[in-house]
Amino acid sequence: MSDAAQPTAAEVRAAAEAVKTALDRHLAAVERRSGEDDPAVYEAFNLLAAAAEAYDELLYERYDEVTPFEIPGAEDALPPYTGPEEPHAVSVLIRRDYAVVEPQRLLAQAQRVEAADADDGETAGTVPGALGVLFGEFEPDEIASRHKEFGLEEGDSTLWVTAADDPAEAGEWLEAPFEGVDPQRVVCRFDVSAVFDDELDDDEVLEDEELEPLDAER
Known part of the structure; x- marks a missing residue:
């Protein structure tokens, strides 16, 4: 420069x-x-x-x-909020990532659900089919609290609350529900990630290392 x-x-x-x-x-x-x-x-x-x-x-x-x-x-970090002071509507955008660590457990759970509903066809024979069955049967919060039962491992997750001047019309955003989010209309955001735990662990290790010489003197 x-x-x-x-x-x-x-x-x-x-x-x-x-x-x-x-x-x-x-x-x-x-x-x-x-x-x-x-x-x-x-x-x-x-x-x-x-x-x-x-x-x-x-x-x-x-x-x-x-x-x-x-x-x-x-x-x-999000830019400063510039949305309406009194929003007439809000949208809640959630992303939760999972790793499929036990496919057989996932398939078994989906097949149990399918067996209990005689009207459903056989769709739980593949991992994508099993995911469709389980996420169709259980609420996302229940999947999150019972993910180990379904052979899943939690990854990062985030929740955004965005403000709107007026409620959206029925079916207005269904074709592209996650596009066009204005960061300046995000009222609040909550993130969960293992990276935050790693940072805490690193700080704890550093503190332990700093204390070792004092312990040795004693």
């Missing part, structure tokens, strides 16, 4: 002040949180992540320095 395109010292300072403000807002939201999944805390987290990322970029461009901070999910 040329010197002419570099940010000014004042711009870097302003970005630093924005991080301080975002930190105060995030702490205040945490102190006032109304539950484990408080949307205000989530929004404050996203704003803090965006402010920290902007400051880091300006600091590097101006002084060739970086910060020691890394906020998980900052790259994937």
Whole structure:
């Protein structure tokens, strides 16, 4: 980057002040949180992540320095909400990934369901057919809570709540239900991933390693 395109010292300072403000807002939201999944805390987290990322970029461009901070999910953070203040409708978008780790168990469970319904044809003889039978019989939440019984292993999952000005017309989005989602209309988002557990495990290992010399002295 040329010197002419570099940010000014004042711009870097302003970005630093924005991080301080975002930190105060995030702490205040945490102190006032109304539950484990408080949307205000989530929004404050996203704003803090965006402010920290902007400051880091300006600091590097101006002084060739970086910060020691890394906020998980900052790259994937949603933009600030710009939807209606009082939505008249919401859409809930859910994605849950599973690995088929025990196909025979999956097939056996589907065949039991099929055997209990004499009107159904024989469709549970293949993995795709068995999946169709089980997901047609059980609610997604029940599949999630009993996934091991069905020979499945949980992967990542996410739930998005998006706001709309008006309810959709019947059948309006059925052909492409997951297209056209506006990130700026996402009211809240909740993610579950093993990567978060891995990050916690790494921190615990680091803490244990740091404590070892003290234990040795004792």
